[in-house]
Amino acid sequence: MRKRAFLLPILAVVIVTALSAVFIVDERERALVLQFGRVVKVQEDPGLGFKIPLIQEVVRYDDRILSRDIDPLEVTPLDDRRLVVDAFARFRITDVERFRQAVGAGGIAFAEDRLDSILRSQTREILGSVSSNDILSSDRAALMLRIRNAAIEEATELGVEIVDVRLKRTDLPRQNLDATFARMRAEREREAADERARGNEAAQRVRAQADRTQVEIVSEAQRDAEVTRGEADAERNNIFAQAFGEDEEFFEFYRSLNAYRQALRGDNSSMVLSPDSEFFDYLRSDMGAPAGR
Known part of the structure; x- marks a missing residue:
């Protein structure tokens, strides 16, 4: 009994030690085995892995495609029309060992901060080389591809592959909206004034044609009336x-x-005539004939 009581703690320690030497890598992740902060093993395939208990530790990283929203940033295109751009990126850790060396114990959070800096810099540079109409148009996929390609090289140093970059929203800064609306309103009012001017010009032509037609019709009618008369x-x-x-x-x-x-x-009713005027000859005659006949 005394010997069994002595062996049970030793057996328990052995079991705990053996269990701590085994780790499981999920299919959605990759793992690094570190010894005093130095990478000694990379476990990329899912399944069981082994490490030295108490001396080595396991660090896991997500192997899936991750998303990162970039804080809205202000860019100035070639036409000096400032825009606020809201974008996001998709990335994946492709080299866990390099990733660990680049970010250290900071992990994903530190890497995302580095990616933010890279993407914001490339976004300002690419969008600053084109006009605002190119950015606001529906054919801006080429711009997003240029931002992605420009950021890939810098992201590779982190052991990260940038899969995609998308511009979610592109707006004018709040302080520029009123000026833009006023400019749009003035442009519409100018177009309306042009339309009214063209309408008045057309109306004048129609009125002139109608007046000329009226004069011609009246003239022809008067001519026909004079002929008939x-x-x-x-x-x-x-x-x-x-x-x-x-x-x-x-x-x-x-x-x-x-x-x-x-x-x-x-x-x-008053008339001045000489007494012998022939005007009333028929009135002086009893027979209705002029006097003297």
Whole structure:
């Protein structure tokens, strides 16, 4: 019993030591075995791994594609139209040993800070070499590819591969929005004024054409009326001439009656004539004929 009691603690220590010498690497990660801070083994394949208990330690790193949002930064394109760019990147740890040497015990957080600095620098440089219209257009995939390619070399020194870089949003700075809106409003008002001016010009042309057409129609109508009136007068004179030829006395009587009708109106009741005027010959005659006939 005494011997068994002595062996149980030793057995427990052996079991604990053996278990601490074994570690498991998940398929989603890679592991490094460190001895006094120095890398002695890289465990890239999933499964069991072994280390020296108490002397060596295991550090694990995610082997999946990771995302990193870059804080919004202000860029100045070639046309000096400042923009605020919001981007994100996808990256993956490809060389865990180099990654450990580059970031030390800082791990992923330290690497993300380094990536932020690299991506922000490359984003400012690339977007500063083009115009704002190129950045705001739908064909900006080439710009994102240029940023990625420019950042790949620097990221390789960290043992990291940058898989993709995307511009999520591109806006004007808040202080420039009012000026931009005012410029857009002025441009729209100018376009509206141009449209109104063109409309007024077209309206003037239509009115001028309508006035000319009106004058032409009235002139033609007056010409036709004068022609018709002339023909009617000629026909009337012809009838008068025929009537005068057939009955001269009746024609003179008819003309005298028309003259009386025109002369003896309500607003012209006073007339100054000599006593022997021939105007009232038909009125002085009992037979309705001029005196002396």
